[in-house]
Amino acid sequence: MTDWQTMAxxxxxxxxxxxxxxxLLLTRLTGAGDLRAIGSGSIGATNVLRTGRKGLAAGxxxxxxxKGALAVWIxxxxxxxxxxxLGGVLAFIGHCYPVWLRFRGGKGVATxxxxxxxxxxxxxxxxxxxxxxxxxxxRISSAGGxxxxxxxxxxxxxxxxxxLVAPLGxxxxxxxxxxxxxxxxxxxxxxxxxxxxxxx
Numbered sequence: 001m002t003d004w005q006t007m008a009x010x011x012x013x014x015x016x017x018x019x020x021x022x023x024l025l026l027t028r029l030t031g032a033g034d035l036r037a038i039g040s041g042s043i044g045a046t047n048v049l050r051t052g053r054k055g056l057a058a059g060x061x062x063x064x065x066x067k068g069a070l071a072v073w074i075x076x077x078x079x080x081x082x083x084x085x086l087g088g089v090l091a092f093i094g095h096c097y098p099v100w101l102r103f104r105g106g107k108g109v110a111t112x113x114x115x116x117x118x119x120x121x122x123x124x125x126x127x128x129x130x131x132x133x134x135x136x137x138x139r140i141s142s143a144g145g146x147x148x149x150x151x152x153x154x155x156x157x158x159x160x161x162x163x164l165v166a167p168l169g170x171x172x173x174x175x176x177x178x179x180x181x182x183x184x185x186x187x188x189x190x191x192x193x194x195x196x197x198x199x200x
Contacts (some may be wrong), residue, residue, distance in 0.1 A: 003079075007086065010079050014071040014087035018094025018111060021101060022063040023048045026056050036104070043098075044106035046141045061110045067091055068114030085167050088115035092171050096178055107178040109145035112171050116152050119164055126155040139193040142182035149175035 023043040027035045032051040035043055045061035068091045075087025095111040097103040109131070117124030130151040135144030153169035156162070176183070185191040 006079050007083075010075040010083045010087050011090045013074055013078075014090030015094040017067045017071045017074075017087075018091030018096075019098035019100065019105070020063075020067055021098055021105065022067070023056075023060040023106065024101070026059055026063075027051060027053070030056060032056060036101075042106050043101070044108075045110055046107075046145075064095065064106065064110035065114030065117070067095070068111040069118035070114075072115055072118035084119060085164070088119060089167050089171060091115060092174070096174060107145065108171070108175045109148060112149060112152065112175060115171070116168065119168075120156070120159070120161055122159055123152055123155045123161065123164065123168070127152050135194070140186070140191055141194055142179050142191060143186065146176060146179050146182070 021043045023045060024035045027033060027038075027048060030053065032048075032053055035047060035051075038047060038050050045057045045064065048060045049057035051057075068088060071087040071091035072084040073087075076084030079086065092108050092111050092115055094105075096105045096108045098105045113124060113127050113131070116127045127148045131144045131148035133144075134147040135141060138144065149172040153165050153172055156164040156168050182191060
């Protein structure tokens with residue numbers, strides 16, 4: 001297999017792993033309804049939480065993170081020296097834009113966490129701490145997720161992982177784009193808080 005064929009394989013595996021809509025699958029299998037018709041319509045863990053099923057939300061978060069980490073691991077094995085980054089980025093894209101859901105996926109926070117942890121666990125740790133910390137202080141899910149996304153390329157820069165600044169920066173930019181409606185609500189002071197009025 002030539003290098004470009006291996007690269008194409010890593011990209012395909014990464015994308016299709018990322019495109020597995022675990023939140024949608026879990027809610028359907030457990031009779032919690034069609035996730036796309038609930039809350040924001042996103043397939044991520046925050047929207048799963050709006051069903052009132054905390055266990056499903058936790059499972060979605062873990063599985064979405066795991067598919068990002070697995071894509072990095074497979075990519076690094078098939079294509080040493082860059083395959084991990086390639087697989088991880090494509091998994092993130094697959095989660096945000098899954099082909100079988102008409103490219104309407106999640107916002108990528110949990111998947112980016114899994115990618116960051118697999119690429120360099122200290123960066124992933126910073127991501128997780130920022131995510132949990134901002135969420136705990138603000139009780140606004142989107143604020144925690146966006147802060148975590150921004151922290152990843154900054155952590156890579158500060159920790160001397162300059163090879164990861166660009167890919168993590170690209171994922172952070174896409175994550176912010178996926179949160180553009182949340183940003184608009186934050187600016188208006190209308191973004192719901194976790195647990196307020198029964199909303200996640």
